[in-house]
Amino acid sequence: xxxxxxxxxxxxxxxxxxxxxxxxxxxxSGGQTLLPTMxxxxxxxxxxxxxxxxxxxxGISVAGDTVTIxxxxxxxxxxxxxxxxxxxxxLAALAGNIxxxxxxxxxxxxxxxxxxxxxxxxxxxxLGLNATIVTNTRELAAADFFEGLFETALEEGEIVTxxxxxxxxxxxxxxxxxxxxxxxxxxxxxxQTGDGVRVAVTGAGNDGVFRHEAMEAALxxxxxxxxxxxxxxxxxxxxxxxxxxxxxxxxLVGVMAKRAVESA
Amino acid sequence: MTKISMTVNDKAVSRDVPDNTLLVEFIRENLRLTGTHVGxxxxxxxxxxxxxxxxxxxxxxxxxxxxDGATVTTVEGLANGKELHPVQQAFKDxxxxxxGFCTPGMIMSATDMIARYQASGEELTExxxxxxxxxxxxxxxxxxxxxxxxxxxxxKMANA
Numbered sequence: 001x002x003x004x005x006x007x008x009x010x011x012x013x014x015x016x017x018x019x020x021x022x023x024x025x026x027x028x029s030g031g032q033t034l035l036p037t038m039x040x041x042x043x044x045x046x047x048x049x050x051x052x053x054x055x056x057x058x059g060i061s062v063a064g065d066t067v068t069i070x071x072x073x074x075x076x077x078x079x080x081x082x083x084x085x086x087x088x089x090x091l092a093a094l095a096g097n098i099x100x101x102x103x104x105x106x107x108x109x110x111x112x113x114x115x116x117x118x119x120x121x122x123x124x125x126x127l128g129l130n131a132t133i134v135t136n137t138r139e140l141a142a143a144d145f146f147e148g149l150f151e152t153a154l155e156e157g158e159i160v161t162x163x164x165x166x167x168x169x170x171x172x173x174x175x176x177x178x179x180x181x182x183x184x185x186x187x188x189x190x191x192q193t194g195d196g197v198r199v200a201v202t203g204a205g206n207d208g209v210f211r212h213e214a215m216e217a218a219l220x221x222x223x224x225x226x227x228x229x230x231x232x233x234x235x236x237x238x239x240x241x242x243x244x245x246x247x248x249x250x251x252l253v254g255v256m257a258k259r260a261v262e263s264a
Numbered sequence: 265m266t267k268i269s270m271t272v273n274d275k276a277v278s279r280d281v282p283d284n285t286l287l288v289e290f291i292r293e294n295l296r297l298t299g300t301h302v303g304x305x306x307x308x309x310x311x312x313x314x315x316x317x318x319x320x321x322x323x324x325x326x327x328x329x330x331x332d333g334a335t336v337t338t339v340e341g342l343a344n345g346k347e348l349h350p351v352q353q354a355f356k357d358x359x360x361x362x363x364g365f366c367t368p369g370m371i372m373s374a375t376d377m378i379a380r381y382q383a384s385g386e387e388l389t390e391x392x393x394x395x396x397x398x399x400x401x402x403x404x405x406x407x408x409x410x411x412x413x414x415x416x417x418x419x420k421m422a423n424a
Contacts (some may be wrong), residue, residue, distance in 0.1 A: 001284045001286075003282065003283070003284055004283055004284050005283055005328070006266060006283035006327065006329040008285075008329070008330070008332070018374070026378070028327070031325060031327065031330065032307065032325055035286075035325050035326070035327065039305065048283070048327070050327075080384075094312065099398075099399070100398040100399025100400075101311055101312060101320060101373065101376070101377065101396055101398070101399055102320050102321050102322045102399045103322070103325075103399060104323075105319040105320060105321050108326070150274075168394055180308070182398065198350055200415060220294070
């Protein structure tokens with residue numbers, strides 16, 4: 001790892017100010033992606049601004065039909081939260097299957113979505129549940145936040161501070177994890193929401209997380225796994241790599257979507 | 265350089281280290297506690313698992329500076345003098361290791377999972393143990409005796 005200068009931010013404002021003064025700062029949260037990337041010398045920020053001790057970015061609250069999760073909340077806390085388990089069990093289950101237990105103890109919601117790995121789980125939760133991403137300067141719908149492979153709408157220095165999830169009438173997430181990395185080969189969040197049926201797919205698309213409109217239409221008229229029997233997924237839009245071809249992933253999306261609907 | 269202070273295995277420690285020092289480097293190279301191992305250095309294998317403020321984490325994927333002020337337990341901190349921790353004893357009794365390289369991480373993950381399951385009242389089944397061990401890789405045992413060791417320790421700790 002190249003040299004870097006570490007700063008522990010006391011508040012969101014302090015973090016933004018410290019980052020703005022640095023040459024090339026990166027925000028550090030759980031560090032479960034950033035630190036491995038730095039160790040491989042694929043990233044070399046001059047300064048690291050640690051967000052993990054900022055109290056205002058921690059914690060989970062439920063008010064009415066909305067679950068608000070601080071961006072600094074680790075996956076294990078989301079998975080273990082009785083509030084999340086009661087309000088959106090699909091979200092608690094999704095968080096409980098990210099990586100492995102030690103990764104879940106450190107990795108955070110904000111860190112995951114700010115990185116927007118095309119095989120990460122949380123982007124499917126945010127898009128599928130129609131979440132609102134709250135930053136230190138504005139609020140964005142999930143659909144406007146995720147912009148492709150490792151790309152988001154975040155401006156230079158902007159910090160994700162919380163995510164608000166509207167409680168769906170029902171939802172479930174099914175993923176086929178890569179057996180080595182535990183990242184999704186295909187992960188599908190299906191939800192019946194106030195905004196209609198939403199289907200969000202991660203791990204499979206060649207442009208990151210996406211909504212599967214044909215599945216949404218089919219499930220909108222008939223909420224059952226059978227309704228998906230004739231819905232296909234275009235392999236031209238899928239990722240292809242050493243772990244699986246585009247055709248394989250296109251098929252896997254259908255299988256995961258059916259499993260999700262059956263367990264919702 | 266940053267001055268890092270922590271409580272490691274009940275002892276207050278303090279060292280000046282470069283900002284990019286990983287927790288595992290701090291533990292092994294600065295504190296000379298070499299029970300914590302580095303297997304893969306890419307967060308896959310879990311040989312480096314230690315407890316930070318009561319949670320099992322991978323010390324190769326944590327900056328020492330980011331856990332400044334924390335309470336850390338390494339595998340050296342489990343035994344009570346000459347008396348092994350029940351998880352250590354169970355690994356010994358059940359032949360839960362062969363080469364032993366992954367064992368410190370296995371034992372730290374095992375103590376963490378047993379504590380979490382016993383706190384929640386959930387049963388730590390064989391399937392749960394295997395699922396919980398996803399972040400710990402062993403290349404010798406085939407895991408069977410590791411799982412048996414954890415089941416044995418969990419049963420003894422529940423009755424303790």
